[in-house]
Structures are given as C-alpha cells and as structure tokens.
Amino acid sequence: MRRFVCDCGSPVYFENDFCINCRSALGYDPLRADLITLADWGGGVFRDLQGNAFRYCSNGEDFGVCNWLRPADSPSQFCKACQFNRTIPDQTRAENKERWLVLERGKKRLFYTLAQLNLPLLSGWADPQRGLLLDFIEDARTSDKYPETFVSTGYLGGVITINAVEADDVARATVQDELGESYRTVLGHLRHESGHYYWSLMNPEPMLLAEFRQVFGDERKNYQAALDAHYQNGPALRWRERFISAYASSHPSEDWAECWGHYLHIYDALDTACSHRLLDRSPESMSMSERLRAWSKVSLMLNELNRSVGRGDAYPFVINEVVAEKLELIDLAMDRLRTLH
Ligand SMILES: [Zn+2]
Ligand SMILES: [Zn+2]
Ligand SMILES: [Zn+2]
Structure with a gap:
C-alpha cells in the first residue's frame, strides 16, 4: 500500500475519511488510485482542489463502512468496489456494522492490489458470464434466524462467499485454533478466494x-x-x-x-x-x-x-x-x- 498525504501535508491512510490535522474530508478515488482531500459543497457533494465533484459511495453515506468516492454524476449509488456486493450482513443488527466494516476494508485492500497488478476486474452485475460478486453471508453462529449451522467461506461460479463471522476476532481465532492454522485473516480469505476466481477466468x-x-x-x-x-x-x-x-x-x-x-x-x-x-x-x-x-x-x-x-x-x-x-x-x-x- 502506498503512502497518502492530505493537501495540508499530513500523512493519511487508505481507510481514512477525514484528516485529523486539518479536519478536511477524505475519500478514495479508485480512478486515480489516490486518497483525495475534499471540500464539502453541501447536499452530499464534495469537490477536490481541481473542482472535480464527487459523492461518497452510498455504503459510506448510509452505513459508514466505505470511504470510496464515485463521480457526483455517477449512475450507480455505489463505488467501484461496492458494485461487486451481492449480499451484505443484516444491518438491522448492531453487531453487523462492525463485521461489515472489517469485510469492506479487506475487500478494498484486495481490489487495490488487483488494480495495481492491472488484472481484469468486472462485477457480475456488469458481466454475468465472467464477472465477480461477493456474498457476505451469515449463519446460525451469528443469528438464530438462519437455519444453516455452517456456511463456509469459499468460491463458486463467480461468487466469493465470506462468512461474516470471520470478521469477529474471537470467532476467527477459535476456528484457526481448531484447524491448527498459523494464519487466518479476512484479507487472507479474500485474496485466496480471488485466486479461484482468476483461475476460472483464465x-x-x-x-x-x-x-x-x-x-x-x-x-x-x-x-x-x-x-x-x-x-x-x-x-x-x-x-x-x-x-x-x-x-x-x-x-x-x-x-x-x-x-x-x-x-x-x-x-x-x-x-x-x-x-x-x-x-x-x-x-x-x-x-x-x-x-x-x-x-x-x-x-x-x-x-x-x-x-x-x-x-x-x-x-x-x-x-x-x-x-x-x-x-x-x-x-x-x-x-x-x-x-x-
Ligand atoms: Zn489534512
Ligand atoms: Zn463503496
Ligand atoms: Zn480455496
């Protein structure tokens, strides 16, 4: 991950949505692969120094789980990365906001590197034959409203499924211990599953x-x-x-x-x-x-x-x-x- 600098000169980071030094809003522009310092123009519109107009992804506006930007006139309410989501954890339950945030952060890091490597990346909505979608699924481990006791993380037919419980440190460490693994992270899952996707694409x-x-x-x-x-x-x-x-x-x-x-x-x-x-x-x-x-x-x-x-x-x-x-x-x-x- 590269280093980012706010227009005020302070170092800022990939996941930031504001600068703690100058209090400016920040957002990640996937087109420029840069964290942009923004001025609030009201009505949800933000502008950079050059006058380009952006809005935050609606997953940022509505749920605070995304700091990526979309052009203000974009036909999609979602940023380039959130357009790949098919299923998100049930946001009527408070604990799922943190889980979703962890999953989104992993996904954004994955997408950042895939873009750096100039690998093809289209969503399954845009290209149902060859595109990629993500399901952040729950099972009975996180809510008794789900009948399945164990939905596994995996890849099938253009869809990466990550069980939302993987975003819980304690639950993830428990599985890691049971399986005797030396490493288990959300980002590791996402990177692994993207390998299955690219194999199917190749x-x-x-x-x-x-x-x-x-x-x-x-x-x-x-x-x-x-x-x-x-x-x-x-x-x-x-x-x-x-x-x-x-x-x-x-x-x-x-x-x-x-x-x-x-x-x-x-x-x-x-x-x-x-x-x-x-x-x-x-x-x-x-x-x-x-x-x-x-x-x-x-x-x-x-x-x-x-x-x-x-x-x-x-x-x-x-x-x-x-x-x-x-x-x-x-x-x-x-x-x-x-x-x-
Ligand atoms: Zn700043
Ligand atoms: Zn987004
Ligand atoms: Zn696998």
Missing part, C-alpha cells in the same frame, strides 16, 4: 495448463474427496517441503489459491515497504525472483519487529524453491490474465 492454453499440472498437480482430481480426506486425516506428510501451507496440500486448486493469496500478500507488503523507504525499488519494477529475494529480508524484519512488540510472526511461512516455482507460474498466469481485458 481458461489457460494447453501449454500453461500442462505447466500448471506439472507444478501444482492435476486439478481434475476429485475435489470433495480430497477436501474430506484433508479434514479427516490432516495434511500431506512433510507438506512443508512442497507447500506454502498445510491447507495447500489438500488439492491442486487449493494450492493454486493459497499461492495466489501469498503472491498478493508479498506484492502488497513489498509495495508498502517501498513506499516507507525500507526498499529502494517497487515490486512493479522487480522480477518475481527479485521480489522473493527482497521478501525474504522484509518478511524476516517484519516478524522480528512483531516479536519486538510481543506479538507472534506476522508472516509465519517459508517460501522454499518448490513454492517459489509456483509463485513464478502465478506471475506468468497474471501476464495471461492481463491480455483478457
């Missing part, structure tokens, strides 16, 4: 598919049986030698999505490190192997900094040569995806 040519199967394995392997076996018997033996996470060893499609998620983590974290001058080059200007070399230093530093303040590792993963090869292939696949615009 329709790889035979050469890339052959290479995929060589590196990740055959994705036609029975998915449900593989997942059942993973949850019953645990991960593959010595999975650390070949996989980024235990879950990645469950099925080639999950390995792909896990690695895709890590690609985005690494890219965004390197971008952040560069914008804070911890690195002298941006990930955009690096080859994949250069990024991985930089990341091995930055992630070590990140973990050590975290330990210095009494926290666990921020990035509890090892990228060995086998995983590096998978990330290289994802880098190649992104080149192909960029031609699909």
